[in-house]
Amino acid sequence: MAFDKNLFNQMIEALTLDDAAVEQVAQNFQQDLQTGLEDVEKSSLSMLKSYVALPTGKETGEYLALDFGGTNVRVLRIRLNGGGAFDVLKKVAKPLRVEGVYDYIGAGSKAEQMFDFIAELVDEAVEGDHQTKFLLGHTFSFPSTQTNLGNARLLCWTKEFATAGVEGEVVNDLLLEALHRLGIHNVEPVAVINDTVAVLLAAAYKQPDTYIGSIYATGQNTCYLEQFGGHPMVLNMESGGFNRLTPNAYDEALDKSSEKPGLQRLEKMTSGRYMGELFGLMLADLLGEKGRKYGFTSIDMSNIYLDESEDLHDVAAIIADKTGRALDAADCALVRRLVGAIIRRSARLIAATFAGTVRQLDTEMPVTKQHIAVDGSVYEKMPLAKDELERALHTLLAGRAEPVDTILENGGSGLGAAIAACMSKA
Ligand code: GLC
16 A cells, blocks of 8 residues: 555644744743742642752762662662762662563552562662661652652652552652561661652762753653752652643544543653654554554664665564554655654654753853753664754754753663762761
8 A cells, every 4th residue: 555645744744843843842841940930830840859959979888779660670789989980789670560471560550569579679689688777769750749858759650650559659658668578677768869860960970060860761851950049959840741732633642542641741742652652643544544553662663763774674574563564665664754753853842841941040050061961762772862852952052152962871760869868868
């Protein structure tokens, strides 16, 4: 079959944001940020307090770090050596869901089982040592309200997590109870931070000039250092919830069929968890199977975009595998363009949120050169994503006296949690 060209062109148009549109998003974002600082009820940004500022770089000692925010949970034992240096002494990791074997995150799963599973991982990381006292930093990558660095209550799950009994609860209480059930009394959870905060702390530990941390992965979110009249504190904006956007019909369909309709609108247009699904919805329409879901992932999208062969055989194979349909090279080329348009839109939207945040910082601090620390598979591995993001950011901040770039902070979730555990002692 040959795709309907009109329909295809409409799709590309519905995904295209010119420079003026991106500039508008940046302005809307900064406005929502400022509104949120005044009255969070009036903003789509949650502006959650983290009760932590930036590290000095001199932090030292051995800590446990729990990284809980996606399908994979990790526990690390990390030694901070100061001067931005550290060693990972032990690392254990396990998925929270193994298809057909167990599932701690889907509907039907429960808090107690999930935290028991995590406590067992902690036990592995301390290698059964139930004597030595360990302080644990917890990178918990979901929107939580805090009253201090150690106390975080989950507001609501995002990223399609659905485990019962966690929303509204203090997560480190659930963790501590599970550790006690397992006979572990020497591990003390002392800090909970969002993964964006972890990335910022990790980057700032190694180098100055970094005030913004972001995740561009399964989920998408950004934090920054707010000044609060001389009392700096990192704010987790939960920018994946930003909603002053113009979603197209496919974005609307995706949102409607998600776990939390109406929420996380920016995230649903940009993050790895949703991009494959969005692509699938659009492709289904082109294939005359509107509404069908094929289970495409962002990795499929990467592989489609990476196929530069003349006959686009990888593209054809991926499409055949997921849809059972055989496409000729011409349609495969259109599929590849569609993938490019989805990634490009995602990156440009995120650049707009970065620019809005940098402009906000510029109203509060001297304008200096700065880095935006980013972690995540989309930023790191998805073709086009980083380049398009940087290009759009450059255009948006063209009038700024000092340059801004993005840097990869790989593994910040673990390191940041260890730093936060250390900073909890201050
Ligand atoms: C989701 C979560 C947020 C997290 C982000 C990246 O947006 O709500 O807390 O930072 O995913 O993992």
